[in-house]
Amino acid sequence: xxxxxxxxxxxxxxxxxxxxxxxxxxxxxxxxxxxxxxxxxxxxxxxxxxxxxxxxxxxxxxxxxxxxxxxxxxxxxxxxxxxxxxxxxxxxxxxxxxxxxxxxxxxxxxxxxxxxxxxxxxxxxxxxxxxxxxxxxxxxxxxxxxxxxxxxxxxxxxxxxxxxxxxxxxxxxxxxxxxxxxxxxxxxxxxxxxxxxxxxxxxxxxxxxxxxxxxxxxxxxx
Amino acid sequence: xxxxxxxxxxxxxxxxxxxxxxxxxxxxxxxxxxxxxxxxxxxxxxxxxxxxxxxxxxxxxxxxxxxxxxxxxxxxxxxxxxxxxxxxxxxxxxxxxxxxxxxxxxxxxxxxxxxxxxxxxxxxxxxxxxxxxxxxxxxxxxxxxxxxxxxxxxxxxxxxxxxxxxxxxxxxxxxxxxxxxxxxxxxxxxxxxxxxxxxxxxxxxxxxxxxxxxxxxxxxxxxxxxxxxxxxxxxxxxxxxxx
Numbered sequence: 001x002x003x004x005x006x007x008x009x010x011x012x013x014x015x016x017x018x019x020x021x022x023x024x025x026x027x028x029x030x031x032x033x034x035x036x037x038x039x040x041x042x043x044x045x046x047x048x049x050x051x052x053x054x055x056x057x058x059x060x061x062x063x064x065x066x067x068x069x070x071x072x073x074x075x076x077x078x079x080x081x082x083x084x085x086x087x088x089x090x091x092x093x094x095x096x097x098x099x100x101x102x103x104x105x106x107x108x109x110x111x112x113x114x115x116x117x118x119x120x121x122x123x124x125x126x127x128x129x130x131x132x133x134x135x136x137x138x139x140x141x142x143x144x145x146x147x148x149x150x151x152x153x154x155x156x157x158x159x160x161x162x163x164x165x166x167x168x169x170x171x172x173x174x175x176x177x178x179x180x181x182x183x184x185x186x187x188x189x190x191x192x193x194x195x196x197x198x199x200x201x202x203x204x205x206x207x208x209x210x211x212x213x214x215x216x217x218x219x220x221x222x
Numbered sequence: 223x224x225x226x227x228x229x230x231x232x233x234x235x236x237x238x239x240x241x242x243x244x245x246x247x248x249x250x251x252x253x254x255x256x257x258x259x260x261x262x263x264x265x266x267x268x269x270x271x272x273x274x275x276x277x278x279x280x281x282x283x284x285x286x287x288x289x290x291x292x293x294x295x296x297x298x299x300x301x302x303x304x305x306x307x308x309x310x311x312x313x314x315x316x317x318x319x320x321x322x323x324x325x326x327x328x329x330x331x332x333x334x335x336x337x338x339x340x341x342x343x344x345x346x347x348x349x350x351x352x353x354x355x356x357x358x359x360x361x362x363x364x365x366x367x368x369x370x371x372x373x374x375x376x377x378x379x380x381x382x383x384x385x386x387x388x389x390x391x392x393x394x395x396x397x398x399x400x401x402x403x404x405x406x407x408x409x410x411x412x413x414x415x416x417x418x419x420x421x422x423x424x425x426x427x428x429x430x431x432x433x434x435x436x437x438x439x440x441x442x443x444x445x446x447x448x449x450x451x452x453x454x455x456x457x458x459x460x461x462x463x464x465x
Contacts, residue, residue, distance in 0.1 A: 147384055151377045155368050164360045165381060168353050169388050172395035179399065197398075201391070212384050215301070219376040 003088050004096045011100035014073070022066060022104040026112050029062040033116045044121045051120035052130050052181035058116075059109050059134055060141060060170060064163055066105040067145040070097060071153040071217075080153070084221060090214040098146045098209060106138040122185075129184035129191070133198060137177040140202040143209030144169050150213035154220025173201055229306050231447045238440045245437045252430035259423035275333040277423055281431035282326035286354060287389075289319030289435065293361075294386040297379035307443070309375030310450075312382065313365055314442035318435060320358035326351055346400035350393045357385050371450065 015022035036054045040046060047054075074080035083093050110131050117127030148166035155161070180194035260277035293315045299308030330348060331341045342348070361378060368374035 144384075144388075147380070151364070151381060155364075155373070155377055161363060161367055164363055168356045168360065168392070169384070171353055172388075172391050175395045175399040194398075197395075204391075208384065208387060212380055216377060216380045219301070219380070220373065 003086070004092060007083070007093060007096045008100040008103075011097055012104045015069075015101070015104035022069075022101075023108060025062040025066040025105045026108045028065050029058045029109050029112060030116065032058040032061060033119060036120075048121045048126075051117065051122045051126065052133075052185065053178050054120060055113060055116060055130050056134070056137075056174060056177050056181070059113075059138060060174060062109055063106055063138055063141045064145060064166060066101070067142070067149045067166070068152070068159060068162055070101050070146060070149040072149075075153045080217075081221065084217060090218060091210040094146065094150070094213045094217070095143075095206070095210040098143050098213075101146075102139055102142040106142055109138065110134045126181070126185045130181045133177045133180045133184075133195065136180075136195065136198045136202060137173050140173045140198075140205040141170055143202070143205035144173075146209050147212040147216065150216040151220070154216055173198065176201065231307065234307060235444060235447060238444055242437065242440055242444075245433060245440070249430060249433040249437050252426060252433060256423060256427040256430045259426055263423050264419055272333060272336050273420070275329055276420070277427045279326060279329040279333060280424060281428045282322050282329060283351065284428060285431055285435055286319060286323035286326050286351060288432070289315050289322060290354070290358075290382070290386065290389065292439075293319065293382045297382040297386075300375050300379040301383075307447075309372065309379070310443050310446045311439070312375065312378060313371075314446050315439055316358060316362050316365060316378075318438050318442065320355065320362060322431075322435070323351060323355040323358055327355060344400070346397045349400065350396045353392055353396070354389065357389075361385070 033054060036050075036058075037047060040050065071080060074083065083097075084090060086093070113131040113134060114127050117130065122130070145162075145166045147169075148162045151165065152159075152162040176194045176198040179189075180191060180198055183189045183194055184191045256277065260274055263274065263277075265271050265273065293312050296308045296312035296315065299305040300312065327348070330351070334343055334348075335341050361381060364378050364381060365374055368377070
């Protein structure tokens, strides 16, 4: 347990310090959201209607952008080999790394959401609904994305390949995230149904993600 | 002869060399019969002659999912039993599955134009098949991104199994999304009871297309084995010249 806690602490510390680049995701999120009105026009009513979708897409792309770093840096300096060889189960180590990554790169996105909601003319209730769905949904993005990150690091190919592999898998999270936000803002459906499915998707990804990522690291690293 | 005996590529090559002509012949005959029966099938009272697109469209759609199942079995063979031919089978199946999925999309779109008045409708089935197609393309991209075949095989096997778990979830969520956005605006095929005049040609075509897949898959596996041998010989030659 202490080894896992140490791993989480180390990863967060590396991510937040110089060269970590976890906060670049927030900057990207901000930039994408600011670019959207230039594309769809400055109509505030339209932006209110599209707001949850814009925020969800921005968060999805921002979390995808930072996923590349989940294993690459550790692979480059050799610490990934130490983690694979250590006595703790690799599945747990992968889960710890994903958790640390979500705390360092996913949580800031949710904290930034209220400010971005202002730009998109969302009221306080709508913004908090979107933030709540992001809180429930972004762990699923991180944990399924981790599979793509593990595959990419063992193949020495990052970037575009990672995006192509991970994006189709994130369709359910996007659907239920946006549906839950819309249900909270306009109805007519109840907020509970899509939100519980969103939580279920996150829970499923906690199971599948670490096992698939650990399998691909174990098979892939020589 | 068991599955383990087939692990020897030379045995596999000699067996398939004997089986393939028969398979190809049976496929051709069944396809001819199926096409004839489809052409002779009566027009639908509502859809007219366009209903005949179904005889091509439905077998393609079935196979688009069936091929992913075959690849998942091959992925288990790669990861669990380390069967030497499993990764060859998985690699050979991916482009064929992508082609079937693409044909299902194209024929569906051509069918949709006269029936729905549009080439593309964000219908739940169409959308989930489109995502299946994207996943096939991602898998092929993964195969092509790595030059070492065994390394690529293990990565592709993991992605295939993750996809097999996720595809039902994606299908379910797209269904949900679609009913939320456009309730019952899309016309459905005439109910669950399909007339015998349509059912028999459809079944013949389905069997014919499945045989077509088996034939193409075995031929592609042979090609892949031969390609690997050529590559190994080229590497040997290069290292001899260097020495």
